[in-house]
Amino acid sequence: MADNPLDYLVIGAGPAGLQLGYFLHRAGRTYQILEAGPAPGQFFGTFPRHRTLISINKKHTGWDDPELNLRMDWNSLLSDDPELLFTRYSDRYFPHAGDMVRYLGDFAERTGLRIAYDARVVRVDRPGDQRGVFVVTDERGRRWEASRVIVATGVTRPNVPPIPGVETADLYGTVSTDPADYVNQRVLIIGKGNSAFETADNLMETAAVIHVAGPHSIRMAWRTHYVGHLRAVNNGLLDTYQLKSQNALLDGDVRRIIRRPDGTYLVTVAFARVDEVTKDIPYDRVILCTGFRFDASIFAGDCRPDLVINDRFPALTPAYESVNVPDLYFAGTITQSRDFKHGTSGFIHGFRYGVRALHRILESRYHDVPWPARMIAAQPGPLATAVIDRVNRTSALWQQFGLLADVIVVDGDGIARYLEEVPYDLQGPPIGERGHFAITLEYGPDHDKADPFDIEVARISQSDSARAHEGHYLHPVVRHHRPGRPPVAHHITENLENEWDSEEVHIEPLRAFFARQTASAMSVPI
Structure with missing residues (x-):
């Protein structure tokens, strides 16, 4: 060694x-x-x-x-x-x-x-x-x-699903990307992610029929806020499906792939929408796009x-x-x-x-290098100002929503330590007798179930701070973690421009939250 x-x-x-x-x-x-x-x-x-x-x-x-x-x-x-x-x-x-x-x-x-x-x-x-x-x-x-x-x-x-005969299919990583190789062919693409739809969009001008198959419904990134779900830049096939242009989504399991002597395929699909009724469908090409x-x-x-x-x-x-x-x-x-x-x-x-x-x-x-921190006064005004300043410009909490958190540790001498970008679940138990505050950006609960384009979906007024916790869209959340007590959360009302700087709507309710929580924390004898 x-x-x-x-x-x-x-x-x-x-x-x-x-x-x-x-x-x-x-x-x-x-x-x-x-x-x-x-x-x-x-x-x-x-x-x-x-x-x-x-x-x-x-x-x-x-x-x-x-x-x-x-x-x-x-x-x-x-x-x-x-x-x-x-x-x-x-x-x-x-x-x-x-x-x-x-x-x-x-x-x-x-x-x-x-x-x-x-x-x-x-x-x-x-x-x-x-x-x-x-x-x-x-x-x-x-x-x-x-x-x-x-x-x-x-x-x-490649993530290859255990389908009998799957070894005869083409893989996303090696299959030809030249649309001329698919002229007038029937093509099955297995998978419903971006690689599958990217592949399908590339073939729309030459393939006769394109089917995209998978056991789960497609999930659109604009609805779930997960950028790995289907992105608009790749979803051209959906137009052709709904406008009756020969292409389709198959919602179900591919049960078997048979490569026939002439090089074409017969694929057994069990359809989820009709109680797993199975059908054998012929194709010229089968492409695996399963991640x-x-x-x-x-x-x-x-x-x-x-x-x-x-x-x-x-x-x-x-x-x-x-x-x-x-x-x-x-x-x-x-x-x-x-x-x-x-x-x-x-x-x-x-x-x-x-x-x-x-x-x-x-x-x-x-x-032995401590997590970078700056000192601020453990008073409602400075605490609220520090949080508002951060949530209005941080890119880390914005991109790693709900996963990374800023942490404010309240010390006993009227000073607090402000640590940035700590993995939220790395914090463990409350830090110190007076606990700590964790600041995240988060979407609301079940946000992916709400259609953001449906005008009938209830929306929270951006001036209604009392209902901030009901918001679906990305917004700041401040939680006070203390020993032996459940966290106390304060939600800052969502804002169309993601600018949380209104004195009445954003800052004053946060300052009042810090006033309540620090008063309670400071009453703990040390």
Whole structure:
């Protein structure tokens, strides 16, 4: 074993690996990033297959505040260099994937990150006990040793459902994207996510019939507020379906795929809407667009992480650490088990903040660096001002809604500590005898069940602070956590422009909440 193992070994030089590398580099830690390919961001060299990202690139916001602009910039990594913003690489609202490859390459070069390319990891060992040094080996036999490993490889394996005959279907990652290869053909696409509809839209001008199949109803991102659900940029097929243009959605299970001698298919579908009545349907092509999964095959038995969600993702603690392997951490899209099909941890605009939180956790745990904090007076006015200032400009709480929280710890000498962007469930029990306040941005309960375009749906007046807790749309929530008591929550009324700065509607009710809660907290004897 090496006398001086690295502090950190990061596997993968995609967006998450580069983002963590930036923070490690700036902190002066010993680290190495291992990348399987010859350059950063290899995933974006292939995906999405039709080369249009669904992460928005809104350059013109009307704001001069860089923090606010990150709310509308879903592609930039966090850094102190204003030149390293993705908005400088494309003018398109939905940019080309090639621009992401170029951006990530420049980010790695300009920040001077220590990256070993063509270093595909084939094994991660931890000889000895569970607190020993990790030994990581690449396919060329090179070995690295580190006290901690952070996996930022993304989801690299196709998620193939157990359908008899599925091995005869084409995979999204390798199927032809040339519409000329599908002229006058009947095409079945299995899956109802963005990759499926992206594929379908590409074939509408040439295919005779396109069916998109899956057991669940499609979910629209504009309704659920989960950006991984079907986006408007990919839903052109829905028009053709409802306007009787030969294409259709099949709501049900694909039970069997048979490849016939002439190369065509016969597919058995059990329809959910008609009590699982089955039908055999002929197709010329079958394409599997059912997503991806994490590849855990590189881990030796002594440090193999537990998996969740049908073994698609690593099981994580609130600190982004493996639940069963100490000192093994994860970053990037593979942390989406933290808010699966709900939040933004699967996407750059979400996990860039998760990576920053992870770095602060590592600094605190292993280098005695406390979580960054500023001091404010523990009085209703200053507390309300601090919260209003933050919720009106923070991009981290905006993007990682309900997952990251600002935390105000009330000390006994009239001073409070304000900590930013702490994983909400990392807080644990109330901090101190007087407890702490947690500030999040959240959608209302059952927000995904309300049609935001239905004028008959009850809406909360933006001037009705007493009913703020009933709002469906994104709004700030402040909770007071105290020992032995349930949290007390205060909701700040939603606002069309997301500007919570009205003295009467937003600030004064919050100030009154702090007055009640601090008076109660200060009555606790210390």
